Amino acid sequence: MRDVYLVGAGQSPFGAFPDRSYRDLFAEAYEAACDSVDHGIDTEDVDEAVVGTLGVGGRQLGLSGPAVTEHVGLHNVPCSRVENACAAGGFAVRNGVQAIKSGFADVVVAGGYEVMTDLSDDVTKYWLGVSGETEWERLTGTTFSGVYAQMASAYLNEYEATTEDLSRVAVKNHGNGAKNPKAHLGFECSLEDATSAPTVADPLNLYHCCPTSDGAAVAILASENVVGEYTDERVRIAGVGAASDRVGLAQRDSYTGISASQVAAETAYERAGVSPGDLDFAEVHDCFAIAELVAYEDLGFCEPGSAPELLREGRTDPDGDLPVNTSGGLKSKGHPIGATGTGQVVEAFDQLTGRAGDRQLENPRYGLTHNVGGSGGVSVVHVFEREEVGR
Amino acid sequence: MRDVYLVGAGQSPFGAFPDRSYRDLFAEAYEAACDSVDHGIDTEDVDEAVVGTLGVGGRQLGLSGPAVTEHVGLHNVPCSRVENACAAGGFAVRNGVQAIKSGFADVVVAGGYEVMTDLSDDVTKYWLGVSGETEWERLTGTTFSGVYAQMASAYLNEYEATTEDLSRVAVKNHGNGAKNPKAHLGFECSLEDATSAPTVADPLNLYHCCPTSDGAAVAILASENVVGEYTDERVRIAGVGAASDRVGLAQRDSYTGISASQVAAETAYERAGVSPGDLDFAEVHDCFAIAELVAYEDLGFCEPGSAPELLREGRTDPDGDLPVNTSGGLKSKGHPIGATGTGQVVEAFDQLTGRAGDRQLENPRYGLTHNVGGSGGVSVVHVFEREEVGR
Secondary structure, three states: OOOEEEEEEEEOOOEOOOOOOHHHHHHHHHHHHHHOOOOOOOHHHOOEEEEEOOOOOOOOOOOOOHHHHHHHOOOOOOEEEEEEOEOHHHHHHHHHHHHHHOOOOOEEEEEEEEOOOOOOOOHHHHHHHHHOOOOOOHHHOOOHHHHHHHHHHHHHHHOOOOHHHHHHHHHHHHHHHOOOOOOOOOOOOOHHHHHHOOEEEOOEEHHHEOOOOEEEEEEEEEEOOOHHHHOOOEEEEEEEEEEEOOOOHHHOOOOOOOHHHHHHHHHHHHHHOOOHHHOOEEEOOOOEHHHHHHHHHHOOOOOOOOHHHHHHOOOOOOOOOOOEOOOOHHHHOOOOHHHHHHHHHHHHHHHHOOOOHHHOOOOOOEEEEEEEEOOOOEEEEEEEEEEOOOO | OOOEEEEEEEEOOOEOOOOOOHHHHHHHHHHHHHHOOOOOOOHHHOOEEEEEOOOOOOOOOOOOOHHHHHHHOOOOOOEEEEEEOEOHHHHHHHHHHHHHHOOOOOEEEEEEEEOOOOOOOOHHHHHHHHHOOOOOOHHHOOOHHHHHHHHHHHHHHHOOOOHHHHHHHHHHHHHHHOOOOOOOOOOOOOHHHHHHOOEEEOOEEHHHEOOOOEEEEEEEEEEOOOHHHHOOOEEEEEEEEEEEOOOOHHHOOOOOOOHHHHHHHHHHHHHHOOOHHHOOEEEOOOOEHHHHHHHHHHOOOOOOOOHHHHHHOOOOOOOOOOOEOOOOHHHHOOOOHHHHHHHHHHHHHHHHOOOOHHHOOOOOOEEEEEEEEOOOOEEEEEEEEEEOOOO
16 A cells, blocks of 8 residues: 655644634644645645544534534545544544545545633533543543543552652653643643642642643645655655554553553554664653553553653653653643644654754654553554655 | 455444443444354454444543444454544445555444434434534524525525425335334325424425434445455445535535535546446435435436426336435434444445345345435445446
C-alpha cells in the first residue's frame, strides 16, 4: 500500500476559552495547519476530512464533524466524526491514513477539538465520566481521577516507586510546557510544588492530574503520489497501530499496564520497521502522572517497573536519550479531549521539521505519538520518520 | 486497491425495546451476522471493528464502540466509533472498507446500534435535535420533522406533486415491511390510512414520518485475499461514495435535492462502473416520505420532479423495474439511528444471497444502499454486486 506523509499540522492554543466556540477554535487550528504546508494548500485540494471529538455539552452533538468542516469551507468531501474518548484525535489521524492508503483520498484533513470550560464544575464527573465504564465506574461515582488513582496505587505497591516519581512527571512536563507558547499551563513547577499539592484521588495530587482544556488541532496528510506538490520536507507516517480492550479497569488483566497500548505499539513498530531504541522523541498520553510511567513500559522504553528509573536519571528529559512530552504533554500543554491526539501529532511535525522553537531537539529522525482513550479501553500509536530529502 | 466483500450481515429486530440494553441488541446482531457467514467465522479472525451510533441518553457516551465490541468478546483489535447522525451505520461500513483496502485489516466487523425508546417523550426534540443545525434549527425549536416539512413544502410547490404522492411512499414501504419479520411497524397501510393521518409538521402527517426505534445491525467484510475462507457467495462492495455539506438546510443551495447524496452517488457509480439503470434494487433513506422522493432524483433514478411518477407507475414496487426499500425502509422497518445504515446493508446482503424470504427479488445482481445524516449534512452510498461463482 502506498505511503502517507504528514505535510502540515497546526493547533489553536490549548487553554480555558469559555467564550470561544468550537468552530472558531477548529478554524484557527485548520488555518495554522494550512499555513504550515511548505508550498501552500487550497481547501479545494482536500479529498476527505475526519474529526475527533468527545462532543459534550450543549453544542452540536450529532454531525459534529461536518459542523466544523463546513465552517472552514470544506464542502462535498466525505467528512465523519470519530469518537474514542480521549483518543479521538489520534484515531482521526489513523482514519485519515486509512483513507489515503485505501485509495479513497490523496489529501486528508484529520483533526480534533473540544470545548469544556464552558461546562459546569462537574465536568469531570458528568461529562468526562461518560467515557468511563458505566455500570462499575460511572454509576458508582468513580471519576477518571479515581480510576487512574487505582492504577497508581497498584503500581506503587507492585514496584519500587514513590509519589515523588509521579511528581517528577509533572516537573519534567511543566518544564517543557513552559517553552510552549500554545500550552494551557505553561509554567514551571518545582518538585516541592508537585509533591505538596492537595490530594485529588489518593495517591494522585493536583500536579499528578492534567487540566480540563479547550482547543483544536489539525493535521494534513498526503499520499506519496502528491506529497511533492505540498512540501519538500518528507515526514512519513511510517507505522500506525491501534487496539481496544475492555472499557472498565476492573475487567482488564492488569492495573499496571495497558494492553491496548502494548498491542498498538507492537503493531506500529512492526509496520515502521523500527524498535523503541530508534526513537528520538515521544509524545505519550500523560492524562495522569501514572499514565506516563505506565506508557514508558507499554511502549517498550523500559522493562515493567523501571519507568521511575528512566525519569530519575533524566533520560526522558529534553537532553536525555529519549525526550518524552517535549510539548509539555497533557499535564502542561493541556488536554482538550478530541484535540489531544492530533495535538501530539502537531508536536511531532514541529520537531521533525525544525519548527519547535525553544523546545527544538537536535535533528530528530523518528518520533512517536501515543494516545489513550478512557483508562485504556483504546489506544493508538503513530511512528513518524523524517526522510532525507531527495531519497 | 484490493477488493472488499460482504461475507455476512445480520440484525436484531428493529422496534421498541426499552428494557433491552444496547449491548444486548448489538450482540444479537453480531451473532446473526456471524451465523450468516457460509463457512463460519471466529471472533479471533476479526482484525478491526467500526461501530456507528449517535449515542444519546444515559448510557455509555464515550468509548461507545469498544463498549459493545468488548461485550461480544472482541479484544485487542482496533475499534472506533463513527458518528455521522443517522448516517453513522453507513459510514461504519465505509470505514470498514477503507480499513481493508488500506491493508490494515482482512476481516472487519462494521455495525451500528441505537436505543431510543427508553428516553423521554421529547426524544425528537432533545436527542435527535442534537444532530440538527444548532443556531438556526435547534435553538429556534425546529425538529427534523420541521426541517423535512420545509423540504416537502418546497418540493410540492416546485413540482407536480401532492401529499398523496408522499402517502404512496408509506403504502409501498409498509407493504414491504409487512413481509419483514424484523420490521418495527410490520403492517400494511392503505392510501386512505396514509392520507388521513394526523399532521406532524405540515405537509407531513404521521404516515410520512418514520418511527423512533431501537436496534442493531452488523456487517462482516473481508478482503479478496481471504474471502474464500468464509463464503462461496461473492457479494462485492463494488463502489462506495460519500460527501458532506452544510449541516443546516437554510445554508444549502437547494431545498429539493441533497447535494451530498448526489456527489456520493456519482462517486459510488463511478467506482463500481455502473449506472442507475444497472441496479436491481435500492435501499434509500426514507426517514420522511419526502426524503424517498428526493432520493430517487439525487441517486439518478429519474429527473428532478419525476419521482412521484415513478411511484405512481409502481416502478419502485417489488415487481417494478427498480424495487426500492424492499425491507420496509426506515418508515416501516424502523430507524434506530446508528443501526439504520448497516441495516440497509443487511437487506442488500439478504437480497443478493437469496435470504430475503417473502421479500426475495428474482436473481438480483446489483443493489444500492443510501444513508443520509441529518437533513443532508452527510450522505453515503454503497453499490453491491453479486459476482458469478467461479468468476
